[in-house]
Amino acid sequence: MNDMTPSKGCRDVPVLKERGQREVFCGLTGIIWLHRKMQDAFFLVVGSRTCAHLLQSAAGVMIFAEPRFGTAILEEKDLAGLADAHEELDREVARLLSRRPDIKQLFLVGSCPSEVIKLDLARAAERLSQVHFPDVRVLNYSGSGIETTFTQGEDAALASMVPVLEQSDERQLLVVGALPDVVEDQALGLLEQIGISPVRVLPAKRAMDEHGIGENTVFALTQPFLGDTHAALERRGARHIPAPFPFGEHGTTAWLKAIAAEFGIADEVVDRVTEAPRARARKAIATQAAELQGKSVFFFPDSQLEIPLARFLTTECGMSAVEIGTPFLHQTLVGPDLDLIAQGPVISEGQDVDLQLDRALDARPDITVCGLGLANPLEAHGLTTKWAIELVFTPVHFYEQAGDLAGLFSRPLRRKELLKGMPNRLEAAE
C-alpha cells in the first residue's frame, strides 16, 4: 500500500469551509434504501407534507409495492397541543402495526417540524416499545434537515440501533453500513476466505439476525458517513479499524488488509485470497479508465462519499481532482483516504451553492459530480455531470463492482462524445 501513498497527502491541507444555501437532501432520504435493506422494519416519519413529498420525489419512481415507510403528517391541531400529538401518534402506530403484522422494528423518524415543536420521539419510542413488546421494537432517530444531510440519515438510524444491541464478549468483526445484498455477500465471502470469523453485519436484514457487541468487538465501516454510529459503537467498547474505504481494487485491498492485520493474518494471505478478484477489478477498471485518464473532476457536496471516491478516481483511474466538496469532513473516518490523495485539489466542507457554482463554471472540469437539482442546469452550461445519488443507490463497493463504479463516471463522458455532433435546437442557457 505504501507504494501508492503520495509524498504529501491531503490530510492536513486547510479546508475551505462554507456556509450558505445548501443544495443537498436531508437525512430522511436514507429511508429510500434502508427500508429495502431491513426487511422487517418500517420507517414512520413524523413530519409535514413536505417530508412525504420529498420521499416520493427522491424515490424518483414511486415504489408502489406497499413501501415500508410512510409519513404521519402533522396537522394544525397537532401543533396546538403536544399531548394530543402523542395520542395521535399512538393511534396511527397502533393502526399501522395491526395492518402490517410483518413489522418487527419500527423507526420513528424525526423531521424538521417535529424537532422545532420539540415533539419528544425518544419518549414516544419508549412508550410504544412497552405497548407493543415483544412483537415490535420501536426506535427513534432524526432525519431532519436542520440536523442531518442526506446520508447522515442512515448514520442516525444505525446509531439508534447500537444501544439496544445485546452485550457480547465474543471476539468478532462487525461490518457496518447498509450494502446491497450482493455486495454484502461478496464482502463476507472474502473475509471468510481470509480466515476471519465470526463476522456480523449492521444493519442485519432482520432484527432476529442481530448479535450482541462489546469490548471484544472490532468494527470496519463500509461507508464514510457513519460518524455517529462510529461514536456509538465506541461507547459500547467496540474498536474501529481505520482503513481506506473499499472502493476499487486498491481501496478494497487496503480495507481487507487492515482487518486481516487486526486479526493477526499476514498480508500474503490476503494477497493470495484476493488475487483473482483483484485481477478482474484491475481489468474492469482499465477498460473504463481509458476514458477517464487525464480528465478532471469536481465534486459538489452530497453523500460524504466524495473523498473516498476522489481517492479512487485519482489513484486508480488517472483523474485529477479540482475540488472535493463534502457536507462534513470526518477526519477520523476519511483520514486514510485523504492520505492517498495527492495535494492539489481544494477540499471544501459545507456549501454556498452560488459561490461553488461560480468556481465550477470557472474551472470547467471534465466531469462534475452533483445533486439532481444542479445536473441539468450545469449540462446546459456545457459541463458533463454525474448525479451523485446514483453512487449511493448503485452497488459500487469491493472488487466485483470496481469496474461499474468507474463506469458511472465514464458513461456521461462517452455519451457526450456520442452526441457532440448534434447541437441543441434550443438556445444554450444564459
Add this chain to the structure above:
Amino acid sequence: MKLTVWTYEGPPHIGAMRVATGMKGLHYVLHAPQGDTYADLLFTMIERRDHRPPVSYTTFQARDLGSDTADLFKQSCRDAYERFKPEAIIVGASCTAELIQDDPGGLAETMGLPIPVIPLELPSYQRKENFGCDETFFQLVRALAKPMERSARISCNIIGPTGLGFRHRDDVQELTALLYDIGVEVNVVAPMGATPTDLTRLGAAHFNVLLYPETAEAAARYMQRELGQPYTKTVPIGVGATRDFIAEVAELTGLLPDVDDSRLRLPWWSKSVDSTYLTGKRVFVFGDGTHVRAATRVAREEMGFEVVGIGCYNREMARDIRGLAKEIGVEALITDDYLEVEQTIEALAPEMILGTQMERHIGKRLGIPCAVISAPVHVQDFPARYSPQVGFEGANVLFDTWIHPLVMGLEEHLLAMFREDFEFHDAAGPSHHGGHAPKAIHADEPEPEQAPAPPAPASEDNVIWLAPAEKELKKIPFFVRGKAKRNTEKYAVERGVHEISVDTLYEAKAHYAR
C-alpha cells in the same frame, strides 16, 4: 396526524415555486431548512429544465434556531437581489420556517429593496400545492396588475399555466392558435413565461381565459372585480367543451368565429367501426377537478364509455365534482388518500381508469388499464412531442392516449377465440405493449395472481364459486373477467343463491346482457 404513503399534492410552497419557476424575472426567497432544496429536482429532472428554479433557500440549521434565523433570511434576500437582479421578489416560509415565526414578509419590507417585494402567507399545515399556486399568482396580480386602457384589438390573457404543470406548455400553444383563429389576440400568458412587468399589463386585455381553475381562479375573480375583466368558465378539453368555449368567447367578445376544425379527428375516429369495442366500457375517472370534469364529458359523450365513478383529490373542487357526480348518477370520491382510491377502484372493478400516475400504479396492481389525464406529474408527462390536452388537437391526443392501454377491438375477439394459444392467450396483455409477455400455459397450474382463498362456507352474505364455475370464469378474457365475476356475484346475492354454478354464471350473463 394522518399517515400518508403517497401524496397527490406537495406542500403549498411547492405551488409558489411552480409560479416562480414558470415566470421570468421573478425570484423567490424561501425561508427553509436544509433539505427543502429537493424541490429543485422536480423542475430540473421531471420537467428537464436547463435552469435552476429561481429560488434562494435560507438553509437554516438546528444551531441557528433561536439566534439569527431572521438575519439569515435578510442576508439571503440581499444576496438574491444582488446576484439575480430580479424585477420582483416573492418571500415566504416553508413548513418548518412557518413554525419559527420569523415573518419573512415583514423582514423583507424593512430592507428597502428597490423592487416590489411580495409576501406570501401559505399555511403549510392546512393547505396544499394547488392552493400555493393559486394564492401566489393572486398575490402577484394584486400587487402588480392595475386598471388600464384596453388594447385596441380584442385581446385576452391566458391565466393558469405554471411550471411543472400537466401539459401546460402545449396547452398554451394550442389555445393561442385557437384564440387567433377566433380573432382574439393573446395579451399576456401568465404565470408561465410572464415577467413581473408583463403582469402590470394584464389590465389591457378585454377578458381572461381561465385555463386551469386550480391555479388561477383567485386571480381571475380579482381581475373581474378590480379590472372589470370577465373570465371564461369552460376549460376547452374535449370536442364538446372546445365548441362550448368558442361559443363562450363569441358571447364575451361579440365576434362570430369561423374556426377551422379540419384537423379534428376524434369524432370520426370514435364513430368508425373499429371503435365499436369502446362501447359502454366501464371507466373510473380520478385526478384534479378540472381534468376530471373534462374527462368525464369526453368519456361519456365522445368515446361512448360508461362512467362508473368519478373523484378528485383537491378539496377546492369538491363541490363541483359532487355536483357533476350527481348529474350523471354516480358517487363522487373526494380524497387525497390513495389507499381509499384503490379500495374504490377495487370495489367498482372498472374496465379502465382515467387517472393520475398513482392510479396507473393502482391499475397495474389490479390488472386494469389506465390512461393518465391529470397531475401529479411524472417525467413521462413531459413528452418531447407536441401533446396538448385542450382544443381540437388536444381531443385527438385524448383519443390516442386513452385507447392505447386497451386491448384493441379485433384483438378482443381473437383473444376470446384462441384463449389457449401459447403466445396469444389472455394473461399476455395487449399485444402492442412492451409488457406483452407470452408465457406457456399449463392447464392445471393455478394463476399466480389468483391464489385460491380457502373456501369459506356459504352463508347469508357470502357466495362461493363451485369449482366448475370458477374454471368457466377463467375462460372469460381477463379484461371482462372482473365485470363478469362481479355481476354474477351480485346476481347470486340478489337471488339468495349461495353457490355459483356454471348455470348461475350464464344466467347472470343473460340477465345483464344488453
